[in-house]
Amino acid sequence: MHPFATQFVLAESTPAFSGFGSPVAMVESSKGTNIFNGIGITTGGYNNRAVGIKWMADGASLLNDVKFVGGHGTMSKPRPATEAAAPRQSSMMMMSYTPRVSSPSNPIAVQGLDQAWDNQYWSLWITDGGGGTFKDIWTANTYAGSGLYVSNTDTPTRMYAVSLEHHVRTESRFSNVKNWKLYAMQ
Numbered sequence: 001m002h003p004f005a006t007q008f009v010l011a012e013s014t015p016a017f018s019g020f021g022s023p024v025a026m027v028e029s030s031k032g033t034n035i036f037n038g039i040g041i042t043t044g045g046y047n048n049r050a051v052g053i054k055w056m057a058d059g060a061s062l063l064n065d066v067k068f069v070g071g072h073g074t075m076s077k078p079r080p081a082t083e084a085a086a087p088r089q090s091s092m093m094m095m096s097y098t099p100r101v102s103s104p105s106n107p108i109a110v111q112g113l114d115q116a117w118d119n120q121y122w123s124l125w126i127t128d129g130g131g132g133t134f135k136d137i138w139t140a141n142t143y144a145g146s147g148l149y150v151s152n153t154d155t156p157t158r159m160y161a162v163s164l165e166h167h168v169r170t171e172s173r174f175s176n177v178k179n180w181k182l183y184a185m186q
Helices: none
Strands: 006-009 024-028 035-042 050-055 062-069 124-127 132-139 148-153 157-164 172-177 180-183
Touching (some): 024 035, 035 050, 050 062, 062 124, 148 157
Parallel strands (some): 024 050, 050 124, 062 132, 124 148, 148 172, 157 180
């Protein structure tokens, strides 16, 4: 993957995004026509109220080439000196690792030991009449509850090549949605 021209990175335990409460978006579209292209979004591990992007733009809008980074959806390869290079074989081995939050420089390779998994809201939230064209989006942030949540919209929309993977409970959720077409959703 290529480096993104624009990256939004949220520091761990940022007060407005941590604790309990309603979702808070790192990036929020306006209600008019918007074009976002080639961005990376990192919500951190311990920002429980975080939503990567809240999209409310109209049907003429475009969201293209977006990567939601976090947990298993990191951008870098593990360094050989980290536990990521360790074999992943027995449950006895798992007991020798201390649960913690992954980072790109020190990822957790043993499934189930990243303490921050599934503690945030959604990576991409399309709501309040939001829609348009969505293309080449990868929502593999394991800290998010879902990669995609679409709610309360009837704006004609097309989604192409959206990859939703590595979430604990659900990859996508739709509530009160119509006039949508999905192509090549993974």
